Amino acid sequence: CYMCACRCGVRVHLKDGRIRYIEGNPDHPVNHGVLCAKGSAGIMNQYSPARLTKPLLRAGPRGAGMFREIEWEEALGIAAGWLGEVRARDPKRLAFFTGRDQSQSFTGWWAKQFGTPNFAAHGGFCSVNMAAAGLYTLGGSFWEFGEPDWERTKYLLMFGVAEDHDSNPIKMGLAKLKQRGAKFVSVNPVKTGYSAIADEWIGIRPGTDGLFVMALIHALLEADRLDLDFLARYTNASWLVIQEPGAPDHGLFVRDAEGRPLAWDRARDAPMDASTAGMQPRIVGEARLADGRRALPVFHLLAERFMDGRHAPEAVAERCGVPAATIRRIARELAETAFDQAITLDQPWTDTHGRRHATMLGRPVAMHAMRGVSAHSNGFHTCRAIHLLQMLLGAVDTPGSWRYKSPYPRPIPPGPPPCGKGAKQLAMLSGMALGNPRGPEDLLVEKDGTPIRIDKAFSWDAPLAAHGMMHTLIANAHAGDPYEIEVLFLYMANMAWNSAMNPGEAARMLTDRDAATGEYRIPRVIYSDAFASEMVAHADLVLPDTTYFERWDAISLLDRPIGSAEGPADAIRQPVLIPDRDVRPFQDVLIELGARLRLPGFVNEDGGATYRDYADYIVNHQRRPGIGPLAGFRGPAGEEAGVGAPNPRQLDAYIANGCFWSYHLPPEQHYYKHANAAYLDQAKRMGFTDSTAQIVLQLYSEPLQKFRLAAEGHGPVQPPEQMRARIRRYFDPLPIWYPPMEQEAIEQAAYPLHAITQRPPAMYHSWHSQNAWLRQIHSRNHLFMNRRTGMALGLADGDWVWVISRSGRVKARLKLMEGVNPDTVWTWNAIGKRAGAWSLAPDAPEARQGFLLNHVISEFLPGRDGARQANADPVTGQAAWYDLRVRVERAAGAEQTEPRPPALRGPAGLRGRLRVLRYDARTPSEVR
Amino acid sequence: MKPALSVVFFTTVSGAGWGMLFWLGVLDAASFLPDGRWFGPVAVGVAMALASAGLLASTRHLGRPERAWRALSQWRSSWLSREGVAALAAYLPAIGFAAAWLQVGPFAPLTRALGLLGAVVGCATVVCTAMIYRCLTPVRQWHNGFVLPTYLLLAAYSGAACLSASAAFWQPGPTRLAASLAAFAGIAGAACKRAYWRFIDRGHAASTIESATGLGTLGAVRMLEAPHTEENYLMREMGFRIARKHAGKLRRVTFLLGFAAPVMLLAIGAALGGIVGQVILPLAALCVLAGLYVERWLFFAQATHTVTLYYGRPD
């Protein structure tokens, strides 16, 4: 299924070439047969009148939606021409961004071969905070790389989740908890969806989860309810940290000659290699090193910070909107569950020191968090704080706790670093554009600190922007900051609408011309979409894609893997319908362009194309010897898993196996993967990691300290003057909390309310308004507000109101409710549409009554001292959608939303809209 | 409930027809009809024309009118089916009555017998119509003891009014009788209707959003979100509402146009008789039909259905 990124397995039943029924595949590791509302509505995507039908060339001003239908030959010629020029002159002037891409390992590789550092997918405006915080702390993360132990958890603490990518697995998991009577606590300003069925709802004030979690940590420290053995064994709690303020190595780990971190051994009363088996590390108390320097164990620093009174529940209750007693009770419940209700599995296993353990100890407390935490400018540290809480309870990859999904965990800090320095004509990059910096020297900045990437990812603006910063792309490209780009090449990202902070601005910048030359500021825009979205209207060349029933896809371990804690898995999609339109799979198009541009890897010595098409690439491409897009059925006979020579019959093998491959780890490898010798060996054999060394969980993050040291004037690569204070403040090696940045920068009294959005379970972002069934569920959206708040403002159900932020106002219909934090308003995400888009009638409720909250979000923070700072997390560059503050006032006038940008004219070639839709696979009706 | 014009028209006009048939039979038995050679056939014609017009209109409310005949099959269980059967059955005595009138004379035993039979069947048809609504438990404005008597009285009222209008062209005596019967039925009907309005205004539904959802134990229940954001069949059909003020206005119209005015006209017309009567009494009959049309429209418009509880609409 491709109706969202959960990637459930489906079987498509056809009747006379038309879809009779899309059935969840009962054997599939992701969904075990269930389908959500979106997946069940796949038929209506396939027969949607919004499907693009032919390549389009702009035939009018950009943004008006006037196009000329052209042949593929011409389209590919034009694209290859534009791209060829850029590559010959300066590859980085191509910005290739791929949105909700499920083939990112391929598109990223294409960018690398092209030679531009300016590649990213949607992660930057999505949940990079979760990914980065997790990977730098645990070597795995909430964001798709881990999951609660649904079978054994007795207590689930969930932060800020409405749907998540694991849409169905989470629902199935919650059902399991309910059946077992486990406790489920949801921390969320809004009580809908998952929160509605939670045993306890904590209606927290947006942006304050960090305070809440640190108060839990405070209470646990106070009560000395900690798993110190876990901390000593599996985390860097005992590692010694140099305490020499001002010194270039202050705050770094004390290391031996081989660079191995040291801890203080109680037995020998001396520092020694912290990884030594059986040593007795001290976790508190100052240590004097041979050279006389002072050092403190990580845990000492941590305990000092969080035992401080300012983290006491009583001190934060007010700001969180959660009573101190509740915070203390939750802390108590967590401890009781983790320690008094611990689980022991009679499952022997061997740790990385070769020690055999007869049983597996489980701390049945699981946590999960997503965009409620990550979509704030303090999300990175908040997520780190949650991981600390997990570690203090010894609840990482143990029975009943949060678990890594294989192929995770990965070594910490994660590698490799991002690539992009010294991009030059006609040359490919030495590595993938996106990566994980280990310190300042890995940043993508020029000597003077100017960013190398157009989105300023991996610059001092956002050093750990591991997923890029798609949300700054258009603004920077328009401003020519740090440089002009020539071709903007986008794939499945509705950047002119719901993924733009401030779509009005995005559209303006996309259509803005240089006063002098009359040329567009962003000279060329190539876009691939499958439907007539808002973005299509803002492109010069449109490459129409197929639907997911009409192409090959690989859900690859090299990308964002499916699979579970019990074993890795990957999957394919196979075409079941032949397109009835002149469209091509985007991946095939990229391969064709790669060949036309003679990109290394896309052409052989003889100059012929290396890959016939994407299916050919899926089977025969090798990223490293033996490692390709699909891990299953490798080797000439398809008997090898993970690593093995390409298997010409691999796709058949997948199809025979229900289009997926899943590997079942033996029970011995199910837990403690970060220190499980058997698992790590296996992972190495399968090519998931290069090292079998224990992955030590990082309470204290040294890479962050390295950036801080740079800000303090140490090392070769240092931030520009105006950035020093910012870097010093936000690069704290231990978690910190600060108010969401927008709030610090504005007059709070003027904007007393927090404004957030939620994923509607039956809609995927913007792309389901063209779906005849799903749109009936959400044709318009309301602004939800707490009833008492509304009454205090003199507002009533159904009133039309202005939602006013520092950057603009949008008109919406009000709905009062009980289950929402009193200082928070919210709405369903991406329901409002631009008139004329998605081949809806121009007077559709989506365009008239539905509204898009993005209109009042700004991609930049209020300009401080001229510097233009992205409205994002200062560590990772994650877009801070939910920092938004607003006030709400009654609106007069027509009962319609505003702003209402002029109606788009539907691109050429679209099928007409039916008035009566009688879909029945048995009787050919007027559904074409 | 949505006042489908076809149904409103049907119950009003057919009602008058059956009422008229009823009086023809009863008064013939009591030899209180004009004995003009053509009176019988003409009067029966008028009655059956009214009934037929209504029946035809009612098929327009069907999704599959061409299958209407199937509605006759379930007379053992369905009041709607019974109504259909009774309605068709009424044509036989009616036609027979007219024929006998011509052949064996107005007040011959056979004519009286057929007349009485027609009266019974006509009356039965109205009972069936009333019972269709009376039986719908989800609609409290229909599921009550007032519905049956009201339907009967108003059929008798409009029927008698039409009869007096027809008789006016023959003999004053019977005309006066018919007119006064109409007046009495009208007054009774008005009283009954008033009691009904009181009843529905005072009473409230046995069902609540709490009993509909079973969530009452958790506290007061409100709908947060409807299943679909735009209106659907259920709400268009079952969710029709009119403002209290508007309803009040229409009730006054019903009273004046449907009862007060006609009763006066009936009195005057019957008193003066002759040409004046021949003008005023038909006018009175038209008044009655128009007034009852509004009354019947209200009967639907003010009816609330339990399904609306699921949509957070209190009764």
Place this chain on the structure above:
Amino acid sequence: MTRIPQPQPGQKKLGLVIDLDTCVGCHACAVNCKEWNTSGHPGPLTDFDPYQRKPQGVWLNRVHTYEAGTGQDSRTVHFPRSCLHCEEPPCVSVCPTGASYKRAEDGIVLVNEEICIGCQLCAWACPYGARELDEDQGVMKKCTLCIDRIYNENLPESARVPACVATCPASARHFGDLGDPDSAVSRLVADRGGFDLMPEMGTKPVNKYLPPRRRQPASTAAETEAPVPASGVLRWIDRVLSR
């Protein structure tokens, strides 16, 4: 004639049990129902103005969201609504054509679209809004309990359940014989206090709803925690740990 079968003792009563305690309101059941049935027994389930101003269509299952109670302890409850296959179905007794009928063998209430005249009386008679007129086809449509799945020999045993049940990600929908007191569904109803919708209507619904579980009252009494020893962080100084 549409006489309602006299319930025999031990009579088979197929129906659904819907768990309001786990329903997350995802609409999967409603859409999957539409998907299966639009090409199934009652299909097509027509949609009107699907891309225009007033999109609407025939759905056999619709998911509402309610709030019960006020303030912090208010509860948000998602509430799927479909035919309850009543034991005393008014929709059947009012039907003039016999198109509406209740099956003696399993109690499923169905519409025979071949003879339905679209008079809508059954829709008026159903207190629950479980019947929808297909204004294009001119006939009445309703939940069939997926008879073309549950008795479908072409489907594997495990798939012979209603589409909405098979697809529900939260396992909030259960299908079975409520006439058999020992069936899984009957036991669920007994254990969880399953209830009828609008019992006062006397329709004796076969489908049952399971109430949201009571939440354990959150103790608000502020506990006085063990005061931190003066030693502060150093309290752990003598803790012997091993790597």
